[in-house]
Amino acid sequence: MASFSPTGGLSCYDSPGMKSIIVGTAGHIDHGKTALVKALTGIDADRLEEEKRRGITIDLGFAHMDLPAGGGETLPLGFVDVPGHERFVRNMLAGVGGIDLVLLVIAADESIKPQTREHFDILQLLGVQLGIAVLTKSDAVDQETLDVVRLEVEEFLRGTFLEPPKAPIVVVSSLTGAGLQDLKSALVSVAKHVPLRDPRALARLPIDRVFTMKGFGTVVTGTLVSGTIRREEELEIFPSGKSARVRGVQVYGRAADQAVAGQRTALNLAGVTTEDLSRGVILAPPATFSRTRRADVRLTLLSSAPRPLKNRARVHFHAGTMETVTEISLHGIRQLTPGAQVFARLKLTEGALLLPGDRFIIRQFSPVVTIGGGIVLDAATLSRMPELEGFLQTLAQGSALSILSARIQRRGTEGISLSRLVAETGWTRTFIEKELAPATKENRVLRIGDLFVDAPAIAALEQSVHSAVSTFHKKNTLAPGIAKEELREQVKASSDVFAAVLDRLMRERKMEIAGDLVRLPGQGVVLKDEEAESKKKIEDAFSSAGLKVPALYEVIAGLKIDKPRAQKIVTLLLRDKVLIKISEELVFHRVALEELRRLIGAQKTKSPKMDVAQFKELTGVSRKYAIPLLEYLDRERVTRRVGDTREIL
């Protein structure tokens, strides 16, 4: 396959074991950045006609080389050359997002200039950790000037990641080639300190160029900041949400099966046109992430910022290769003074794919200068959240486990699914599951279906289920239990979590479930005082009456409580078989009927047969009671009717 990568031509072999490293340039206009890249790689990164005509860099340029690294190894280096012109800082910002190390280029004949400072501020805000200060145009100055500039530069770099001798200062002339060998050696030794790209992070490719190529169609390029992108993979485009298929992958002009984190990557995409793509979009795995307009961040205002940053200020926002406008809500303060740091919430004008750990830069509206930047802590913000400060503290400083635990904890009894944890962190499923394994094993985090739920939240939910059920019993003394769904709504739990909690409570015998009803063990019905009193009165009325029972309505009329409640008590007494209904009108106490059976049993020893008159005599009841009672005894198979007489069984 022919080359479709931005620089084309030269191929670069990623020898196994050698990670590919992205080198960015930075520095004031005309200080010799592009000339330096060309002197190192042989590639002119100024590719636009206008750039060549005006002799300045306008947009990002790219180059690459295989640098001999000793021991027969080569170090694959990708270069991102940025413009120094103050009007093109936004282009510079789109380029430095993915770099591993920087060449801070300072011309020996001009020393430190405004964009030296601005670019260096940006590098620090973006958290760039490694680099080399390069004094260029050494041929254009005498030794004395060079020494003075070196002192100025050393002073400028004091206390930063480029402080010498931790980081080298190398003097070169791109014109004569002087010092280039030193610079190459310095690159090899600094490159050794470049850490591996986060292996737990899923793929994201912020796009910096889009173009069409005859025979290929749509091509995009970018620095793959994390993960791996393979040929034939499906990718989602952010923020549009459209999808594209990777028809081809090239790394430094060479066709490859895949691109890995840290490589300048060109993709030939199918299923999209250049209109769906532009600098600033991000390619990521499909159906994995959400775009957002809100993010909680830690924000730093540069000490060189011209004025304090007011709460709710609107500024330009740059992250990766994208830019938009954002409003900034400062946490707990009215304004942020230059040099200070605060937690803040961003409200972006356009949706974006942001993940924790992403760095960003803010620039004021007018004049447009860089005033600060920071790090994204959470791009899945909740509108209302108690203890947000502590949560953000954990996200900013905590271990992976404490971050995951905090994210689970803030969801309370709702819990959070594995795929949402992936979306919130950008970490792979495997990493998250492995990280949480000890916590789930020790039941600090519970796994309910697909959800991870905070154990203390579940304990609290169990508590509220318990108190909701006891409150229900207190209010509804006669009801056998509360309906499950009603209980679930009361405690505001999702069905899965609620079912799991009920199950636990039941297994621990703290709750009983009968069909659709939930009740405390042995507590189906608990009567209030006056109901209990009425219940006793009814019972007494019937037990003392023996077989000469009063009419039910008379007993009820004599009670303090209202009729419906009395009716319920009777229902309860019947249910519990304290009272027994033998006909529509007649209700007897259980003891009276037991007494009757005994009487009949004793009678049998005297005579196995008995007529109605004999029964009346035996029991002392009138005919009104005798007939229903005998019919009851027949039903109970104590007696059997034979003509006009009863046979005692």
Ligand SMILES: Nc1nc2c(ncn2[C@@H]2O[C@H](COP(=O)(O)OP(=O)(O)OP(=O)(O)O)[C@@H](O)[C@H]2O)c(=O)[nH]1
């Ligand atoms: N004498 C001398 N001239 C140099 C050297 N490096 C660059 N130049 C010249 O300085 C001018 C600017 O160089 P560039 O490499 O385009 O500078 P730049 O930093 O890329 O500029 P921008 O991209 O526009 O910010 C050109 O005319 C170069 O030929 C050097 O080492 N010695």
Ligand SMILES: [Mg+2]
């Ligand atoms: Mg240039």
